[in-house]
Amino acid sequence: MNLETGMIMAMADVKASLAGAYAAGERPTFVSVLPSGYDEIWKMHGVMLVVPIVPPDAPTALQFALRLRRDALISGICENCEATFAIKIEAEVLDVPLAGLFFPHRITCPGNDASTKKMLQGYRQAKHDEKFDLASAAASERLREDAGSNGVELDAAEFGDRIEQRIAELLSPPVPVCEHLESDPDQVWSTFIAHADWKCDACWEQERQEVLRTGTKFDAIEEFTCDLCRRYAPKSIAKLVIRHGIFLLRGGACARCQAHEASQRAIDATVSGGN
Secondary structure, rough: HHHHHHHHHHHHHHHHHHHHHHHHHOOOEEEOOOOOOOOOEEEEEEEEEEEOOOOOOOHHHHHHHHHHHHHHHOOEOOOOOOOOOEEEEEEEOOOOEEEEEOOOOOOOOOOOOHHHHHHHHHHHHHHHHHHHHHHHHHHHHHHHHHHHHOOOEEHHHHHOOOHHHHHHHHHOOOOOEEHHHOOOOOOEEEEEOOOOEEEEEHHHHHHHHHHHHOOOOOOOOOOOEEEOOOOOOOOOOOOEEEEEEEEEEEEEEOOHHHHHHHHHHHHHHHHHOOO
16 A cells, blocks of 8 residues: 555545544544634544634624634534535645645635635734834834833834844844744834844843842943944943834934934934924
8 A cells, every 4th residue: 555545545444433422422522722713622532623613893794704613613603604524735744734624615605714704814914014003103102111211212114224133133033033023023022232132012021120139131341332333432331222013123323423413303303303
């Protein structure tokens, strides 16, 4: 028996096992919610099932479609179009087939793939945009709070391409992030300019308290090196906070860069006033 034939027979055995379980009235059991918060994992006879969560604030049509799909996965049949499950091989890992269970809903069924996917993508994009805007506003507020009266605050656009380039470097894979950012990236991201270690607000506060307790995070040279011009300036480093969208970068700025920033702000104010 060749590998392809073996895979087909294995899939046939899995389908027969599931069909028998559904026919006997067995139902999948809940395992966990996926980190995205959009889906749940259920299992039955060794098969893992991805079951969609119905968002309470989703449009009525989307809620109905997701409930049809959810109920079909749990009961084994769509109550609207009477579609039953099928299995297809999604991929292979080390010659082991990874199968997906799906329901071929009729095109006229509200739970069909095409229309549900389109509605779901639109809903999730809208939620992403809303959360991103809220996170961006929160980052702007943190910028003013963290800089305080004796700090330098910058929006990335005010210091040219260098800041965007540095953010790109800090986001280059592998990107070290706290577990909260990994599960929900639409929130404020914080790190030091000199060190990629992205944290959410809660984890950043823990980091800040640790720095306050120990007195420093970097060696003596880095601690007094300007994060804008990279000059060693042990007598003139001031706190620096940079915002770019939802990203906050913390570090230090020397007296020369502080003066440059103050000058640029004065120029900007003059130009704005002239308009």
